[in-house]
Amino acid sequence: MGKKESQQPGDSTEQKIFDAAHEVFTQKGMDGAKMQEIADRAGINKALLHYYYRSKEKLYETVARAIIGKALPALRQVIESEVPLEEKIRGFVETYIDIISRNTFIPLFIISEINKHPDRFIDSVFPQELPKPEVFFRQVEAEIAAGRIRPIKPQHLIVNIVSLCIFPFVGKPMMRILLGMSMGEMRMFLEERKFEVTNFVLASLRP
């Protein structure tokens, strides 16, 4: 398999449905996803979807919650750890771009759905414990006070880093057309991002 096993291990019908739904929902969103397609990809009948998950809404919620449940802890771990700032930035970029490369549809899914159905999504997020950026903020301020990096608002710094990591993947088709790259060139280009983003950020922070 090599995808994700969030709840039930094994190839139970329920698991096959979950995997198929995960694929279809992340690629087409709530509105674009069709129960028929999910059933087809799971290799079972439409009626079974309703047997295991009562409704499309319920199935969607299960998938959305699982996705958030994987994305947030990864974020928290890096943001809240107590390692030195430069090391933290290197670690964050590396882990984050790794995750995104292996799950190219997830960021766009989260962003789109949060915009189109905010309440539905907020409900899936709030049971989760959010990353607390305070540790990171304090680190940045300490480095500035010590003169080891130039002054910058920590909120902007974190948004800059996240933007540089996520956007090129989300906007891939757009960027590809704009820069006139082939699919292969684009793939190689994105592989360079890990190095490029770390470099770009650390260069900007020089005092």
Added chain:
Amino acid sequence: MGKKESQQPGDSTEQKIFDAAHEVFTQKGMDGAKMQEIADRAGINKALLHYYYRSKEKLYETVARAIIGKALPALRQVIESEVPLEEKIRGFVETYIDIISRNTFIPLFIISEINKHPDRFIDSVFPQELPKPEVFFRQVEAEIAAGRIRPIKPQHLIVNIVSLCIFPFVGKPMMRILLGMSMGEMRMFLEERKFEVTNFVLASLRP
């Protein structure tokens, strides 16, 4: 087609429909948009939509083409102009963030739709003349050779700048939750981006 493409001011029925469709399509995407809602917002009847634009598909295409038709020239003008690099970067960030602030739904619309229906979208893009990044690339290489900025691949530089401009707006709700900001705080934060992005990029380019 055979319809006038010009969206003259003045509120002909055709124009009212176009405006309503623009609003609904950009906020809900092709799949989420309903002809009924477009008719309601235009203050007319559903049947009239089909009188002016033969189908939902056709209406969507008209809107999508108009959006691309506005976004690309703005890009081209900045990218292809022959002003010095630093000035160009300042100009690009300023213009671009200005446009995005006034049309917060457009970037996400383009990104989402290009991912969900690539062929449909490519068809809308290719009649347009794409910005040619070569002028920009040459400028960057010249500055590097002259030792006025540190070495960096021009492609990465342009992707970095675009990412820093667009992503915070597209990912606004996500960032807001993560940083624990109120709507008001977020609005103020985004207003600071014009200054912040220019600063961040130019700082990173120092030799």
Added chain:
DNA sequence: GTCTATAACTCGATAGAC
């Protein structure tokens, strides 16, 4: 050009056999 009414179709959901 604009409307009402309705046909044609898509899709989520349920009933019931096995």
Added chain:
DNA sequence: GTCTATCGAGTTATAGAC
């Protein structure tokens, strides 16, 4: 548990009166 068949709501699209 799993399937086939079908219902019913919601949507796009058309017919036809004015």
